[in-house]
Amino acid sequence: MKFVALAFSCLLLLAMPASANDTxxxxxxxxxxxxxxxxxxxxxxxxxxxxxxxxxxxxxxxxxxxxxxxxxxxxxxxxxxxxxxxxxxxxxxxxxxxxxxxxxxxxxxGYARAQHDVALMYDRQGNSEEALKWWKTAADQGLPEALFSLSRAYSAGKGTPRDLSLSYAYFKLSKVAPARNVKEMASMLSKPELEKAEKLVAEWKPQPTALTLKAFSGFRAAEEHLKVAKNQVF
CATH class of the missing domain: 1.25.40.10 (Tetratricopeptide repeat domain)
Structure with a gap:
């Protein structure tokens, strides 16, 4: 019992500085x-x-x-x-x-989430070409939602000619669906189409911008900004 009380006290002590640091x-x-x-x-x-x-x-x-x-x-x-x-x-x-x-x-x-949101807005307006452009830009940064939306656009032929090979590749890269769904999509492709798609998947690498990385780092970005500002002052 004493051990439990001591452990709880230690947890409280560990938690307190974090809150104080936030303030x-x-x-x-x-x-x-x-x-x-x-x-x-x-x-x-x-x-x-x-x-x-x-x-x-x-x-x-x-x-x-x-x-x-x-x-x-x-x-x-x-x-x-x-x-x-x-x-x-x-x-x-x-x-x-x-x-x-x-x-x-x-x-x-260059913020990926903003690019995805903008794409959604243009899509709601019926501007498929502009939506596709922004989904592609966000997808290049590795945003899962944008990769999935890009897959759907290529599957439906919205803002671009229909391309099931690209649709499959972006769907697989998004990693938002179970493996069985990926296999189901793969079964719809011819052998050359599947090879093209798998090559794209294998060679693809996300390229997030500095702004996207900053936004995704959350509170750490705030602390880093304070350090930079302090160094500039002193």
């Missing part, structure tokens, strides 16, 4: 954001959005995303687009035009 990171990031640092404004927005280092407050998050986007930070623009795309229910009215406007800023800067 210190938040406080330091707010100071940087108030000086007009657009990336810091994005991180403050995300910390409000997710309740990291501070209470969750999506109204505050939205305001910081607005400032970040105005300062030309592509991730701030993406999150602002997300709020206009329905994530900000109760805070800001859904606005498809504003959502596309801000997500396009991030997509053009």
């Amino acid at each position: 210190r990171t938040f406080d330091a990031m707010v100071l940087l954001a108030k000086r007009g640092d657009a990336e810091a404004q994005y991180h403050v927005g995300m910390m409000h959005n997710n309740g990291i280092g501070t209470q969750q407050d999506r109204s505050q998050a939205f305001e910081w995303f607005q400032k970040s986007a105005a300062g030309n930070d592509p991730l701030g623009a993406y999150k602002l687009g997300c709020y206009y795309d329905g994530q900000g229910a109760g805070i800001v009215a859904t606005d498809a035009d504003q959502a596309l406007k801000y997500k396009l800023v991030s997509a053009r800067a």
Whole structure:
């Protein structure tokens, strides 16, 4: 029993610094954001959005995303687009035009998830060619959702001639379906088509941009930004 109590106490001690560090990171990031640092404004927005280092407050998050986007930070623009795309229910009215406007800023800067979202928006508008372009760009970075969407586009011939070989290759690369579904798709191809597809799969390598890697690193990116800012000051 004593061992259990001691172990629990140790777990509490291990947990406390992490929370304290989150709060210190938040406080330091707010100071940087108030000086007009657009990336810091994005991180403050995300910390409000997710309740990291501070209470969750999506109204505050939205305001910081607005400032970040105005300062030309592509991730701030993406999150602002997300709020206009329905994530900000109760805070800001859904606005498809504003959502596309801000997500396009991030997509053009190289963020894979923004590229995928933009593709979905164009697809809903019936602009299959533009949707395919952005799905291809996001898929090249290895985003599973984009690889799957690209597979469906080639299967249906949306925005491109129908190509079951490419559809199979991107479906397999997406890794979003059971192996039996992959085998089922393979059985629909001729031997030359399957060989072409498997060659593409074997040679394919994701090429995520620095922006995508930063976005996916989450809180670590915030901590790294603070280190860089501190070194620049000193």
